[in-house]
Amino acid sequence: MSSADTSVAWSWRQASVPLAVVGAVAGLALVGWLTTPEFVTYRNVQSIVRSAALIGIIAVTMTGITMAGSFFSLSVSQTAAMAAIGFAAFMSWGWPVWLSVLVTFGIAAAVGAVQGGAVALGGNPIVVTLAVGAVLFGTGAWLTDNKTVRTGTDAADWIGTSRPLGIPTQTWTFILITVLAATVLARTRFGRELTLVGANRLAAAASGLRPGKITLYVFTVSSLGAALAGIFTAAQFGQGRLDQFDGADIDSIAAILVGGAAIQGGEGSALRTAVGAVFIAGLQNLMVLRGFSFGVRILFVGLAILVSVSAFTVLRNRRQMT
């Protein structure tokens, strides 16, 4: 993120990363429009925006992990699925909506804090989150016997299906979280500290900043974001299922990388991740419309990651040399 308030000389080079992100989305829209007429219909765009919202919520809340230098969380799809299952179960036990939401978030925060704590103590973030993801998945399979858990009530449906001002709640939340995250990252001490910890953990500690605390927070926030996506889905469909979020981790990581965050930390933006999420959702949608199989779709998401990571690395190296 090149924060505008600190850069004296605005230049095309400084703006190259944001421009590339926006360019990717525009390019995708153009390709979709030329090849697939139904891609740019009002209905389809709405559908893209809705699916972008869930991936977007997960990705934007995970951006903090990447920017703080802890790469990614590989447990978000399991966290989201477990939150959906938990929320559905709590509702089916007749708990009020607010309590079900609160307890689900509480558990998610604890799961996130455990991962953040393990990473802060020196654990490798990829290994830690992979392991926690496996534990969550195993626990879920054992508790639900791999069966769908239904809410058995329509008390929570409004969370997933209502449309204030004609826009789905998921989309509203996505926008809200993006604005909030962008503000926190760019304008607050916490955001600055997070960015500096990601840029150089040792220098951050030497400057009196708190890398451990930051790590704990970013993993907790990411876990809460995944849980929120889980609650939305459980409320929308009235059920929670273990495989409900298959592929959500690769999609959200792709959104972060297409958004141009530096993998090794210290650079990134919530806004660009959000645009990245729209890109990935649009790409997925276009491929479904074209009748691509699941495997081929994963292939293209993988290619999008490869191309964006290589392109941004080249752009950044050029900028450093000036």
Add this chain to the structure above:
Amino acid sequence: MARLSAGTSSEPYLRVDALSKAFGSIQALDRADFEVGHGEVMALVGENGAGKSTLVKILAGMYPPDSGRIRLGGSDVQFGGSTQSEHAGIAVVQQELSLVPSLSIADNVFLGDTRRGWRTRPGALARAAAPYLEQVGLTELDPRVPVEHLSVAERQLIEVARLLARDARVVIFDEPTAALADREIQRVKTVVRSLREQRRSIIYVTHRLDEVFDLADRVTVFRDGRSSAPTATGGLTLDQLISMMLGGTLEGLFPERATAPGTTVLHIQNLMTDNVTEPVNLEVRRGEIVGLAGQLGSGASDVLRAVAGHQPRVSGTVAVSGRTVPPTSPAAAIRCGIGYSSSDRKRDGLFLQRSVVENLTSPSLDHVTTAGWLRPRAERSMSDRIAETFTIDRLRLGSVAGALSGGNQQKIAVGKWTGHPLEVLLIDEPTRGVDVGARAEIYRHLRTIAEQGTAIVIATSDSQEILGLADTVVAYFKGTQVSVRRRTDTDSLLLTREITHPQEAA
């Protein structure tokens, strides 16, 4: 001790004529000559930045020279890379060891040896390695043991064994004893002597002058990229060698000295760390610059690190203006008004991919935030102020720190501590990797900060820097504080003795 004569043939085995090499505007080597004969140990000494490492790297084939000639065994050679230099029989025992820790001793001895197939049975390899290990005195080790279980000295000796396995004729030791304890140094010296007896040519780069007299037949002194004529150590005194190293003084590099230091701010009592084995007591006053002089591993840097909370203390207390500094973390020391700039700014001093402004305000975030919100204007004015004091180009405040020159980066690494009120500023190697112009500026800025009431402590292995800048000079040698003297009570001879050779200086 008996010395072998420096070769019988008229021409030395390795000979370097008028070698020059520039890095940008810095002339690292300026028509330097150098030679070493068969069965000779040639010591190579000089201050930091004198050009020793550049010569070693050119001989190792890592840099091409800009001009000049290298003759080996009577014919001209040119190295297009380190492999060619190796094949010509030149080998360097690196400061940073290049062994693979997880491989066995025998594997490492033959590492990168292209004449050997890569599918060799461990037993055969161990047998093949044994004679080389014997030559370096490592008979007691099992060649199948992974290198990671060995001490630093043993690893260094295995490096030597590796060079012998390639039959290196010219062996370059680049400060081999800098990281070693006394007993281990003896082992290295024994190996150097036995290599000489095998009529190999040895180049011995060192900061420790006692080793020059102990080991070398002749010595060449480098200063500002130029070389002295090789001098036999037999007729040389320590004082003569030191004055050859220091040469003329750099006029105008250093600012005027302090007028009147104020009250004592920093109290260090009975401080010990893993490397500082005798208790250190030191007091530093406002407006004063104290210089800790010492070679790598002398303990000078360790004192700074321990005071700043970067390294655990074994014992002792530190207080700033009567307030005890907890030994727990850098953050605790910062809260007590201590700033610390390490000798490796890229490692823990700078955020290279972030803007200069973000770097400058990083230790002072409390002073530019209100209720958790950053105040861009406060950040801006704080960095403007630091940039003005430290003459950092204000147009570059928005660029990423990594895009700036070494001198400017060092100004950021030091200057960032002046964003908020500071009691004590600790700087390890204040001008490492900085050209002469920026050095003069940094010295001036440090004096300015001191005059504003901050107590400054620097640690450096550059004795010129200490003598030019410091008001009080503290000498360290092998984990011991040797002396505390006012600048007026010491000179380069005495100081150089104290940090290389304290017994004789007493």
